[in-house]
Amino acid sequence: MNVTKVDHIGIAVKNLDEALKFYEEVLGIKCEGTEVVEEQKVKVAFLPVGDTEIELLESTSEDGPIAKFIEKKGEGIQHIALRVDNIENAIEEMKEKGIKMIDEKPRYGAGNAKIAFCHPKSTSGILLELSERK
C-alpha cells in the first residue's frame, strides 16, 4: 500500500456554523465549501491548510456516527484520514495483515473520494479513514 499524505483530520462538532466562526474568524482559515454525505449522516465543511485539510463534521441525524461520538466523548477529533493511491489494494492488504476493517469495500465520501474506515481496536485507538481521490 502506498500512503501519500494526511488527507484530512475529521473533527466532530455540534454546530457547523458556530465551529466555522472559530476556524474562519479566529484562525483565518477559509472554508472551501460544505457538502451533505447522506450515507454517513453528516454535513461536512472543508478547510484546506497547506497540503491537507480540516474536515468539520456535524451530524444530520440522531443515530449517525458523529452524533454517537459526541454523545460518548464530546466534540473533538473523530478520525484521521490518510490518502492512498489504490484503495481496493489497501483494503486487501489491511485484511491480509489482520486489521479489522469497518468497510471491506470502498464507500463514497465527500468530494466523491473513495473511502474505507479501519476499526480503532486495530489501530492503537484512532478511527482511521483511508481515502483515494483523483
Ligand SMILES: C[C@@H](C(=O)O)C(=O)SCCNC(=O)CCNC(=O)[C@H](O)C(C)(C)COP(=O)(O)OP(=O)(O)OC[C@H]1O[C@@H](n2cnc3c(N)ncnc32)[C@H](O)[C@@H]1OP(=O)(O)O
Ligand atoms: C464524509 C466522510 C469523508 O471524509 O469523506 C467522513 O469522514 S464520515 C465520518 C463519520 N463516519 C464514520 O465515523 C463511519 C465509521 N465509524 C463507525 O463505523 C463507528 O463510529 C465506530 C468507529 C465503529 C464506532 O461505533 P460505536 O460508537 O457504535 O462503537 P463502540 O462505542 O462500541 O466503540 C467501540 C470502541 O471504539 C472506540 N471508538 C469509537 N469511536 C471512536 C473514534 N472515533 N476514535 C477512537 N475510538 C473510537 C470506543 O471508545 C470503543 O472503545 P472501548 O471498547 O475501549 O470503549
Ligand SMILES: [Co+2]
Ligand atoms: Co473523513
